[in-house]
Amino acid sequence: MSEGIGARVLRKEDKRFLLGKGRYTDDIVEPNQAYAAFVRSPHAHATIKSIDSAAASAMEGVEGVLTGPELVADGIGNIICGWGVTSKDGTPMNMGAWSALATEKVRYVGDAVAIVVADSPAAAKLAAEAVVVDYDVLPVVVNSVDALEAGAPEIHENAPGNLIFDWEIGNQEPTEAALASAEHIVELDIVNNRLAPNPMEPRAAIATFNEAEDHYTLYTTSQNPHVARLVLSAFYNVAPEHKLRVIAPDVGGGFGSKIYIYPEEIACLWASMKTNRSVKWTSDRTEAFLTDAHGRDHVTTAKMGFDKNHKIVGLRVNTKANLGAYMSLFSSATPTYLYATLLSGQYNIENVYADVQGVYTNTVPVDAYRGAGRPEASYVMERMMETAARQLGVDPAELRAKNFVKEFPHQTPVIMAYDSGDFKANQDQAMKAADYKGFEKRRKEAAKRGKLRGIGFSNYIEACGIAPSAAVGSLGAGVGLWESAEVRVNPVGTIEILTGSHSHGQGHETTFAQLVSERLDLPTDNIQIVHGDTDKVQFGMGTYGSRSGAVGMSAISKALDKVEAKVKKIGAHVLEASEDDIVIEGGAVKVKGTDKQMLWHEVGLAAYTAHNIPEGMEPGLKESAFYDPSNFTFPAGCYICEVEVDPETGTTDIVQFVASDDFGTIINPMIVEGQVHGGLAQGIGQAMLEGVVYDDDGQQLSASYMDYTMPRADDLPMYKVMHQSTECPGNPLGMKGCGEAGAIGSPPAVINAITDAIGNNNLAMPATPSAVWAALQEVSAKTAAE
Amino acid sequence: MTKIAMNVNGKAVSREVPDNTLLVEYIREHLRLTGTHVGCDTSQCGACVVHVDGKAMKSCTMLAAAAEGATVTTVEGLAASKDELHPMQIAFKDNHGLQCGFCTPGMIMSATDMVERYQAEGKELTEEAIRHELEGNICRCTGYHNIVKSIQDGASKMTNA
Numbered sequence: 001m002s003e004g005i006g007a008r009v010l011r012k013e014d015k016r017f018l019l020g021k022g023r024y025t026d027d028i029v030e031p032n033q034a035y036a037a038f039v040r041s042p043h044a045h046a047t048i049k050s051i052d053s054a055a056a057s058a059m060e061g062v063e064g065v066l067t068g069p070e071l072v073a074d075g076i077g078n079i080i081c082g083w084g085v086t087s088k089d090g091t092p093m094n095m096g097a098w099s100a101l102a103t104e105k106v107r108y109v110g111d112a113v114a115i116v117v118a119d120s121p122a123a124a125k126l127a128a129e130a131v132v133v134d135y136d137v138l139p140v141v142v143n144s145v146d147a148l149e150a151g152a153p154e155i156h157e158n159a160p161g162n163l164i165f166d167w168e169i170g171n172q173e174p175t176e177a178a179l180a181s182a183e184h185i186v187e188l189d190i191v192n193n194r195l196a197p198n199p200m201e202p203r204a205a206i207a208t209f210n211e212a213e214d215h216y217t218l219y220t221t222s223q224n225p226h227v228a229r230l231v232l233s234a235f236y237n238v239a240p241e242h243k244l245r246v247i248a249p250d251v252g253g254g255f256g257s258k259i260y261i262y263p264e265e266i267a268c269l270w271a272s273m274k275t276n277r278s279v280k281w282t283s284d285r286t287e288a289f290l291t292d293a294h295g296r297d298h299v300t301t302a303k304m305g306f307d308k309n310h311k312i313v314g315l316r317v318n319t320k321a322n323l324g325a326y327m328s329l330f331s332s333a334t335p336t337y338l339y340a341t342l343l344s345g346q347y348n349i350e351n352v353y354a355d356v357q358g359v360y361t362n363t364v365p366v367d368a369y370r371g372a373g374r375p376e377a378s379y380v381m382e383r384m385m386e387t388a389a390r391q392l393g394v395d396p397a398e399l400r401a402k403n404f405v406k407e408f409p410h411q412t413p414v415i416m417a418y419d420s421g422d423f424k425a426n427q428d429q430a431m432k433a434a435d436y437k438g439f440e441k442r443r444k445e446a447a448k449r450g451k452l453r454g455i456g457f458s459n460y461i462e463a464c465g466i467a468p469s470a471a472v473g474s475l476g477a478g479v480g481l482w483e484s485a486e487v488r489v490n491p492v493g494t495i496e497i498l499t500g501s502h503s504h505g506q507g508h509e510t511t512f513a514q515l516v517s518e519r520l521d522l523p524t525d526n527i528q529i530v531h532g533d534t535d536k537v538q539f540g541m542g543t544y545g546s547r548s549g550a551v552g553m554s555a556i557s558k559a560l561d562k563v564e565a566k567v568k569k570i571g572a573h574v575l576e577a578s579e580d581d582i583v584i585e586g587g588a589v590k591v592k593g594t595d596k597q598m599l600w601h602e603v604g605l606a607a608y609t610a611h612n613i614p615e616g617m618e619p620g621l622k623e624s625a626f627y628d629p630s631n632f633t634f635p636a637g638c639y640i641c642e643v644e645v646d647p648e649t650g651t652t653d654i655v656q657f658v659a660s661d662d663f664g665t666i667i668n669p670m671i672v673e674g675q676v677h678g679g680l681a682q683g684i685g686q687a688m689l690e691g692v693v694y695d696d697d698g699q700q701l702s703a704s705y706m707d708y709t710m711p712r713a714d715d716l717p718m719y720k721v722m723h724q725s726t727e728c729p730g731n732p733l734g735m736k737g738c739g740e741a742g743a744i745g746s747p748p749a750v751i752n753a754i755t756d757a758i759g760n761n762n763l764a765m766p767a768t769p770s771a772v773w774a775a776l777q778e779v780s781a782k783t784a785a786e
Numbered sequence: 787m788t789k790i791a792m793n794v795n796g797k798a799v800s801r802e803v804p805d806n807t808l809l810v811e812y813i814r815e816h817l818r819l820t821g822t823h824v825g826c827d828t829s830q831c832g833a834c835v836v837h838v839d840g841k842a843m844k845s846c847t848m849l850a851a852a853a854e855g856a857t858v859t860t861v862e863g864l865a866a867s868k869d870e871l872h873p874m875q876i877a878f879k880d881n882h883g884l885q886c887g888f889c890t891p892g893m894i895m896s897a898t899d900m901v902e903r904y905q906a907e908g909k910e911l912t913e914e915a916i917r918h919e920l921e922g923n924i925c926r927c928t929g930y931h932n933i934v935k936s937i938q939d940g941a942s943k944m945t946n947a
């Protein structure tokens with residue numbers, strides 16, 4: 001059976017996880033390891049008057065209590081934002097300082113004030129509680145709209161009015177003109193609820209300073225260990241890059257939240273040097289809610305105009321994006337370039353204009369969470385389209401189809417150039433699978449049972465495969481977003497692939513091996529994927545933005561080109577044939593049309609013994625490549641959600657969920673389906689269950705699994721997942737990426753379905769039973785009044 | 787400090803530990819069996835599920851002292867050997883029932899317990915029953931679709947084993 005591209009190969013990584021032999025950061029123990037606990041602010045906004053750590057330092061088993069002023073005195077740099085966004089008026093963003101340990105002021109509940117290092121976790125926690133911090137409490141603001149009001153408490157001195165940037169994209173005047181002369185106008189106020197990413201493995205770190213070598217090792221729960229090393233060394237001055245090894249071993253999910261280099265990693269590295277101990281910190285779940293970067297949190301108004309033929313003539317969007325108390329690594333890019341650039345959706349719209357205000361509040365920093373900006377965009381687009389269809393009294397599928405982009409490449413008014421797709425094909429496939437035609441019958445049948453049945457569409461498009469370095473550089477990115485790979489063929493013919501991508505559930509150990517198997521016609525058992533260690537892999541930008549296929553595997557593919565070329569030269573030389581006649585197949589290098597061949601391990605051996613290779617050729621068989629994509633990739637699809645609402649309780653049941661995606665080339669359909677399932681669950685979670693809640697004092701009321709509703713098996717349906725693909729012309733494998741689509745496309749489908757069922761378009765996420773029930777009461781009140 | 791002895795994965799073990807040591811700490815930190823995970827602090831996620839005297843228990847909610855003399859099975863003790871996985875482990879692999887693997891040990895320990903209970907009572911383990919039974923296990927990666935399929939498949943594999 002082929003193990004190459006398109007095969008449903010079972011995962012190579014599964015065995016260790018099934019046997020309980022996964023190796024996550026918290027599973028690792030260093031000799032002479034000490035434990036860290038953080039002293040965290042209980043206030044959302046306060047000045048620090050004094051810190052008294054004398055009692056804590058004197059407690060049994062305590063190695064040290066270290067604070068912000070000492071950290072700053074040691075030259076540890078402030079935490080950076082990796083993407084500069086420029087405001088409408090040409091000024092750079094107003095970024096406030098973020099020290100890993102607060103110095104003068106705390107700005108959210110959970111802000112770290114001191115690190116305590118002790119012999120046991122219990123001793124560290126006890127001592128942390130004994131640190132006395134004297135605060136002067138300041139007024140608090142937790143949402144973006146209030147934070148922009150005149151007189152709102154000012155969170156950072158250099159961000160007057162809490163405004164970080166006021167950014168725009170698109171063509172303003174033509175958009176206003178188009179809306180002014182439109183036949184029909186659709187307007188909607190939209191809130192995209194704040195979410196906590198919640199990978200099941202909490203963040204953790206073990207930092208070890210080796211005094212004799214002047215060298216640091218950091219084990220950490222990271223999606224991108226090389227970026228962590230770069231930032232830790234170049235910006236935080238923890239250690240120079242060649243004296244710092246970062247290892248991200250097995251990582252239990254990330255969803256964006258493990259991209260960032262948090263205060264805890266910095267503090268543990270520094271504390272290890274200060275105490276000369278290995279310092280381990282493992283977040284508990286409450287700490288995760290309080291400190292892991294949250295996602296979404298947009299407040300938006302949107303206005304869309306249609307002509308008399310129901311063609312969209314213009315779209316104007318204003319969004320206020322809550323970025324929390326400090327600017328996290330990608331926080332500025334997420335609500336701008338990853339969001340508003342998708343506000344043309346799958347539609348041919350001549351005029352789009354959006355402006356986005358990035359706002360400081362007294363909440364945990366907000367950054368990319370699965371989908372990062374694109375779920376917010378698809379939610380705006382697809383809620384608007386469904387609302388428009390209802391207002392215009394037309395079929396929502398037809399209204400969308402009428403406005404689809406049909407020719408590629410297609411330049412939108414908001415930067416993106418869509419390279420491929422067939423939106424109608426995905427829509428047709430989904431409608432057929434959902435039996436859209438039979439819906440009205442099902443609705444009537446449900447009504448007989450006293451249930452309200454509804455159906456909702458979402459035709460999402462997103463941009464991933466992040467990203468062409470020069471393009472993102474021109475838009476403000478601080479790094480290039482290429483990927484690197486190395487292919488090592490060993491003397492015995494087995495292969496190691498070193499990749500800068502990082503797998504934390506995505507199954508790279510399998511899919512990357514499948515690519516090599518396809519190219520070299522070798523069994524995947526002979527192929528080992530190496531990732532997550534800066535001492536082994538030269539460099540990498542890591543895994544996020546659904547980039548590991550389109551960018552990471554393209555780098556492997558490029559390195560394989562070089563290996564193949566060298567192998568052919570060796571084969572031609574040894575077999576005394578022309579290079580053009582050499583083929584690689586069946587685990588051997590063969591001369592076409594003859595029975596002359598070298599087995600794969602013989603090629604490896606020939607390269608390493610170098611007794612008989614072409615003159616001037618370097619011995620060995622190892623090639624590396626850096627791949628920089630030429631464009632974003634554009635996965636797209638059509639999701640259809642069908643629900644039944646119990647009008648007595650407001651309880652919603654998803655009775656069917658159909659997803660038809662265009663991901664371009666698919667390496668392993670089993671893994672791709674799994675990615676979609678997981679994304680759908682997170683999107684349905686956002687739509688119906690999840691939401692971070694702060695009270696007016698900035699206390700997070702949803703900081704545990706008792707209070708934040710994680711989707712459970714009982715809340716979710718079996719999904720009908722299918723593909724209808726067009727090849728991506730932008731990379732050698734034709735891949736688009738599948739990691740985030742489910743979370744991007746599903747929330748509007750769910751809300752469109754529920755609002756259809758209840759006959760009230762005024763429903764915010766999460767559509768909990770009580771929210772749905774309240775919306776139903778609005779309908780009855782209105783009917784009664786009429 | 788108390789000396790606590792029990793049988794873990796077929797081996798008699800005994801450790802001197804602080805009185806307030808949780809069973810999950812005893813397993814992870816003292817026995818260094820790190821397949822059992824900790825995913826929350828409110829007894830909600832099920833990453834820590836082990837079998838105590840044949841019953842699935844959240845090891846984060848139980849003091850090690852309460853398992854004194856008990857027979858404990860962790861995920862490491864489920865397979866006959868590394869080449870002979872438990873039918874439920876095979877089913878999770880066959881059905882892509884895991885992604886990051888963090889919830890997996892708890893899922894598998896809950897799943898085997900659920901299958902055994904239903905089989906003992908002669909009840910059918912339907913999709914609905916599986917979803918209901920998984921009330922105490924959270925997975926953030928898989929969307930549960932393939933976990934449900936894995937458990938269905940695991941149940942039939944266990945019957946035929």
Ligand code: FES
Nearest residue numbers: 825830831832846
């Ligand atoms: S760790 Fe035991 S239930 Fe979460």
Ligand code: FES
Nearest residue numbers: 885886889925927
């Ligand atoms: S596989 Fe990652 S949490 Fe379940």
